[in-house]
Amino acid sequence: MTLPPPLHRWDVSPKEAIGIQKALAAKVRTETLEHPVRHIAGVDVSIRGDRFQTAIAVISYPDLELVEKVTFQGDVPFPYIPGLLSFREMPAILPALAQLNTVPEVFMTDSQGLAHPRRFGLACHLGVWLGRPCFGVAKTRFIGTHAPLGMNKGDLVDLVDKEQVIGSVVRTRSNVKPVYVSIGHRITQLEAIELTLGSTTKYKIPEPTRLAHKFSKIL
């Protein structure tokens, strides 16, 4: 797919990165998807030493069949700093997306979206950069608190921070640790939850990111 013009540079300091996040956070839009979802692209990046491998897995929906996959390798550009994950992974993700032939209606990342200290997790950064629908499904909590969660698949509760609902804690599989779903851009929380549960089969992680993670592993 064709990538839009860059919104900013990536070779910035942590302080500059925070400033960029604050500015771009104002561009995040919560809105109903304008197109029916036929394909979801799962995005993931694996790292070994100072090298990364990105994988994009496009899955048909609701069939959940693998339609296309692309990978891309390079040198890790930025250290891992809690709250600045997108500056480490976005430079690795964009070149991979440029090689994608199938254009999905929505993107799914293995990260937080609005459930971020500045309301601008990786899912928001990718969505705003592309100007396309995106949401995040993280394996663990980053910020926020929530009420006790039921143990059955489909159970969910709000994820809250500073009196605001920033996402949902969702049980994608009975008696297994839940995932943390939050919107990235141009999608509603309800749709993000629906797509998460609708693309989950027998594992905790939904198929798009589960397959992307498998394909991104560096051997």
Add this chain to the structure above:
DNA sequence: GCGACAG
């Protein structure tokens, strides 16, 4: 100051 802390 102390503890927490997506991947």
Add this chain to the structure above:
DNA sequence: ATCTTGTCGC
């Protein structure tokens, strides 16, 4: 994220 074997439970 990555480093790593066995083990408990459905």
